[in-house]
Amino acid sequence: MSAPTLSLAALNAADQRGFTALLDGIYEHSPWIAEQAWAQRPAEGYVSLDQLKHALAQVVRLAPREAQLGLIRAHPELAGKAAVAGQLTAESTNEQSKAGLTHCSPEEFAALQRLNADYNARFGWPFILAVRGPDGRGLSRAEIIRTFERRLHHSPAFELAECLRNIHRIAEIRLNDKFGFSPTEGDRILTWARTLAEHTEGTGPNGLNEQPPLTVTYLTDAHQACAAQLQAWMRECGFDEVELDAVGNVVGRYHGIDPQAPLLLTGSHYDTVRNGGQHDGRLGIFVPMACVRALHAQGRRLKHGIEVVAFSEEEGQRYKATFLGSSALVGDFDPAWLDLADAQGVTVREALRAAGLPGDMVAIQALRRDPARYLGFVEVHIEQGPVLDEHDMPLGIVTSINGSLRFAGEAIGVACHAGTTPMPLRQDAAAAVAEVLLYVERRAAEDAASPAGGSVGTVGVLQVPQGSINVVPGRCQFTLDLRAPTNAQRDALARDVLAFIDEVAARRQVRITVEQTMAASAAPSDPAWQARWEAAVQQMGLSVYRLPSGAGHDAMKLHQCMPQAMLFVRGGNAGISHNPLETVTNDDAQRAVVAFMNLLAAL
Numbered sequence: 001m002s003a004p005t006l007s008l009a010a011l012n013a014a015d016q017r018g019f020t021a022l023l024d025g026i027y028e029h030s031p032w033i034a035e036q037a038w039a040q041r042p043a044e045g046y047v048s049l050d051q052l053k054h055a056l057a058q059v060v061r062l063a064p065r066e067a068q069l070g071l072i073r074a075h076p077e078l079a080g081k082a083a084v085a086g087q088l089t090a091e092s093t094n095e096q097s098k099a100g101l102t103h104c105s106p107e108e109f110a111a112l113q114r115l116n117a118d119y120n121a122r123f124g125w126p127f128i129l130a131v132r133g134p135d136g137r138g139l140s141r142a143e144i145i146r147t148f149e150r151r152l153h154h155s156p157a158f159e160l161a162e163c164l165r166n167i168h169r170i171a172e173i174r175l176n177d178k179f180g181f182s183p184t185e186g187d188r189i190l191t192w193a194r195t196l197a198e199h200t201e202g203t204g205p206n207g208l209n210e211q212p213p214l215t216v217t218y219l220t221d222a223h224q225a226c227a228a229q230l231q232a233w234m235r236e237c238g239f240d241e242v243e244l245d246a247v248g249n250v251v252g253r254y255h256g257i258d259p260q261a262p263l264l265l266t267g268s269h270y271d272t273v274r275n276g277g278q279h280d281g282r283l284g285i286f287v288p289m290a291c292v293r294a295l296h297a298q299g300r301r302l303k304h305g306i307e308v309v310a311f312s313e314e315e316g317q318r319y320k321a322t323f324l325g326s327s328a329l330v331g332d333f334d335p336a337w338l339d340l341a342d343a344q345g346v347t348v349r350e351a352l353r354a355a356g357l358p359g360d361m362v363a364i365q366a367l368r369r370d371p372a373r374y375l376g377f378v379e380v381h382i383e384q385g386p387v388l389d390e391h392d393m394p395l396g397i398v399t400s401i402n403g404s405l406r407f408a409g410e411a412i413g414v415a416c417h418a419g420t421t422p423m424p425l426r427q428d429a430a431a432a433v434a435e436v437l438l439y440v441e442r443r444a445a446e447d448a449a450s451p452a453g454g455s456v457g458t459v460g461v462l463q464v465p466q467g468s469i470n471v472v473p474g475r476c477q478f479t480l481d482l483r484a485p486t487n488a489q490r491d492a493l494a495r496d497v498l499a500f501i502d503e504v505a506a507r508r509q510v511r512i513t514v515e516q517t518m519a520a521s522a523a524p525s526d527p528a529w530q531a532r533w534e535a536a537v538q539q540m541g542l543s544v545y546r547l548p549s550g551a552g553h554d555a556m557k558l559h560q561c562m563p564q565a566m567l568f569v570r571g572g573n574a575g576i577s578h579n580p581l582e583t584v585t586n587d588d589a590q591r592a593v594v595a596f597m598n599l600l601a602a603l
Contacts, residue, residue, distance in 0.1 A: 004180030008052070012045030014038075025091050026056070026171045026178070029074040032067070033059050049179055050394075050591060051541030057168045057392040065160075072125045072163050078144065079104055079112045091174055098138040099131035108141050115148045123156055130169035134572060134585045135190050136176070136183075161390065162574065168392060169572075172587055185294070186590030189286045192233065193278040196270070199225040213275040213580060217318035219248060219351040226270050230285065230310050237289050238296025239308070246363035247328045248312030248355065254292045256305035263305045264603065265369070265377045265562070268554055269314035269325060277382075277582025283569060284380040285310045287592045291600060294593075304375060304603055311554050318342050326557035331368035335361050369561070376529050377558035378599065379566045380592050382584060384551050384577035388570035393545040394588045395595060397533050398566035399453060400485040401549045401556050403522030405494050407480040409433075409501070413510040415474025430464050430473035432508045437462070439500045440480065447489060453548035455484040455493050480514070485548040487522050523556045526563030533567050536598035540591065567595060 011022055016038045023034040036059045037052070046052040060068065076092055079101045096102060104112065119127045129147060133139040139147075151159060176182065199222045201215040216222045230250045234242045239252035250270070256263070268284025288308045295301065311325030319340045327333045338349040338359070352359035383389075388396045413427035437459040444457035461479040482497065484490035498514060505512040534544045547568065555564045569592045572583040 004178070006178040008046055008049065011052070012041075023056075025089060026174050027060075027071065027167065028076075028089065028092070028170075030071045033071070046541070048541035049175065049181060053168075053172055053175060054392070054394070054542055056171060060164060060168070061392050068160065068164060069125060071167060072128060072160070075126055075128050075167070077116045077120075077126045078129065078131065078148075079109060079116075095131050095170065095173075099133075099144060100138070100141050101131065101144070104141060108145065111145055112148070115145070115152070119148070119152060122152065123159055125160075125163065127151070128163040128166045128170075130166045130173065132170075132173050134583050135187060136173050136586060158574070165389060165392070165572075169585065172585075176587070183586045183590035185290045185593040186586030186588070188293075189283070189290060189589040189593070190584075190586050192286050192289075193282060196226055196229060196282060197278045199223075199229065214272055214278060215274045215276065215317075216270070216272045217274075217315075218271055218313040218324065218348075219355050220318070223248070223271060223312070224355055227310075227312070230270065234289060234292075234308070237293035239292060244357075245328075245367055246357055247325055247333070247352070247367065248357065249325045249328070249367075250310035250312075252289070252292070252308045252310075254295065254306045254308075255301065256303050257301050258303050259305075261304045262373055262375045263307045264375045264600070265307050265309065265558065266379060267307075267309035267311060268379055268381060269311040271311075271313050271315050271317065273315050273317055273578045275580065276578050277576075277580060279382045279571070279582055279584050280384065280577055281311075281314060281381070283382050283584065283589070283592070287380045287589070287596050290593045291596050294597065295600075302600060302603060306600070307374075314552075314554055319348055321348075322552070323554065323557050324348075326554040328364050328367040329369050330557050330560045331365065332557065332560065333361075333364050371562045374562050375603070376526060376563035376565070377555060378529060378533070378564065379553060379555045380596065381549075381553055381566060381568060382571045382577060382582065383547075383568040383575055384571065386575035387547055388545065388568060389572065389575045391545065393543070394570050394591050395537050395542060396545045396547050396568035396570070397525075397530060397537065398549050398568055399525055399530065399546050401523040401551075401553055401559070401566070402453075402456075402483040402485055403487045403490045404481065404483040404518070404520045404552075405490060405516060406482075406518040407514050408517050409436075409478050409480060409512060409514040411476045411478070411505070411510050411512045413474050413508070414472070416472045418470045418472055421472055426472050427474075427509050428472050429476040429510055430462075430467075432504050432510045432512065433459070433462060433476045433478045435504050435508075436478070436497070436501055436512075439504075440482075440497055443496050443500070444482070444493060447484065447493065450485070450489060452485040452489060455482070455489060456550055457482050457493065457497065483550055485522055486524070490522065520552065520556065523559035523564065525565040529563050529565035532599055532602060533565055533595070535602060536595045537567075539598045540594055542591075567592065 019038040020031050020034040027033045037055045131139050197214050201222045227250050231242050234252035240255045241253040243251050266288045269281035313324035316322035321337045339347055341347050349359045411429035411432045413429035440457035444455045447455035458481040459478055463477045464473045465475050482493050501512050555566050558564050570588050573581045
């Protein structure tokens with residue numbers, strides 16, 4: 001941690017000129033940002049570094065496009081002419097040096113020069129990247145070049161926004177340096193995430209074991225290694241009880257002062273999708289672990305105990321069932337699941353027993369929690385979407401987990417010669433489904449102004465069996481995925497889509513069959529627990545941003561028997577998830593810990 005050269009007290013006491021001077025260099029050659037942040041400061045001044053960072057980012061976000069472009073163009077190229085000539089600001093020199101850009105090989109330097117030229121030709125502004133990275137320690141030159149190459153393919157509008165987001169990350173790290181602030185809990189969480197990601201299935205791209213894509217499916221060797229590592233870390237954090245339960249959940253309990261007081265239940269899953277990211281699910285395990293570690297280090301206990309569950313399965317990757325871990329806690333584990341087989345013919349029962357677990361329903365049914373013993377369930381999760389990142393909001397309050405309906409459909413028309421069949425006489429199955437796809441998109445968008453949150457609709461599979469370039473499609477298979485924050489809104493969307501399908505079928509003289517394959521009820525956040533999350537975030541000086549969750553979470557299962565509410569954490573790279581590019585910063589992970597500690601203290 002560097003020695004602080006700036007404090008909130010000094011900032012709050014300064015006039016506009018002094019305030020701007022104190023923040024000189026935070027945003028490259030752009031004093032107007034600090035000037036406006038001073039003019040818009042709260043009456044009591046900025047109460048936290050988080051509030052200051054947020055205010056500066058919002059000034060940029062609401063600025064005219066020309067001002068945003070001016071800010072971007074004020075930044076130097078990476079390893080560009082200004083760097084070679086020694087003309088960078090002290091801040092930029094420090095950042096490029098920490099990323100090793102002052103020690104490029106001739107090949108790396110040539111690659112960066114080519115990329116700089118290509119990028120400027122495509123977009124008209126310099127490429128901006130927070131080269132100190134998510135943990136502030138610095139990206140490697142190889143990571144920088146890969147990111148440069150990937151972002152060359154973005155649209156101009158997206159890339160402008162991505163440049164601004166990286167500028168805010170640069171500013172955040174510079175502010176941390178000025179204030180002598182180090183996000184130690186966030187650093188710990190990112191270290192845990194990197195270390196746990198070393199346990200993965202398969203091998204690397206060259207058939208070697210050099211960090212292959214992250215894949216951890218239920219009860220594999222990698223999965224069991226993750227469970228063992230989590231247990232070890234929980235013990236190091238100071239949990240009073242740590243165990244592996246009958247479905248492979250890792251459970252840690254930190255006792256409260258009053259043994260009769262109900263517990264707070266929290267956690268998330270540690271399995272992954274294939275080729276997934278390091279933070280999906282796992283962030284919701286690490287954040288409460290960090291809180292327990294801090295409480296234990298302080299010798300502090302709360303009235304209520306805390307139970308953290310690292311759920312063993314949520315993603316449904318190895319077996320055709322999801323939420324195996326959290327289903328056991330609500331008494332919803334289907335006995336038929338024990339006989340499900342994976343691609344190699346190994347059943348769930350066999351996998352459980354191979355992992356040293358009983359593999360029978362008696363042991364699994366014993367895991368059911370008594371709701372009377374719990375205050376409720378809270379879950380921290382990476383957003384897995386672009387909304388928080390787009391709005392420069394580090395934390396979001398989940399209002400509801402969307403309910404969903406899934407359908408498998410098929411349109412049957414007449415396959416005929418593409419050259420000899422006149423357009424008015426065709427019964428084109430694919431064209432009919434194309435109409436449906438566009439209607440789903442249009443109809444879901446109509447719910448954007450809904451008080452509960454918008455709907456989403458997806459046609460994820462389109463297939464023309466035995467299709468040929470010179471044949472009018474006679475069959476087209478498709479899927480529908482419809483989601484909304486409330487069951488009523490979801491059902492209204494489905495009714496309209498199904499009615500439109502009937503209308504298209506009649507008008508085009510094709511037969512369209514649709515079969516519902518899945519239904520999941522919406523899980524609205526408990527109002528009291530949602531309010532607690534909101535208070536915890538406001539206590540940090542941050543604005544409250546509410547949004548529904550389009551993805552499913554373990555909280556959906558716990559919702560069946562106790563109140564639940566979730567906190568979302570912003571993901572980088574435009575919020576991408578289920579992807580190796582999934583990322584969070586150490587500062588955002590730190591904010592999640594602070595919010596969780598505020599939540600605990602309020603209990």
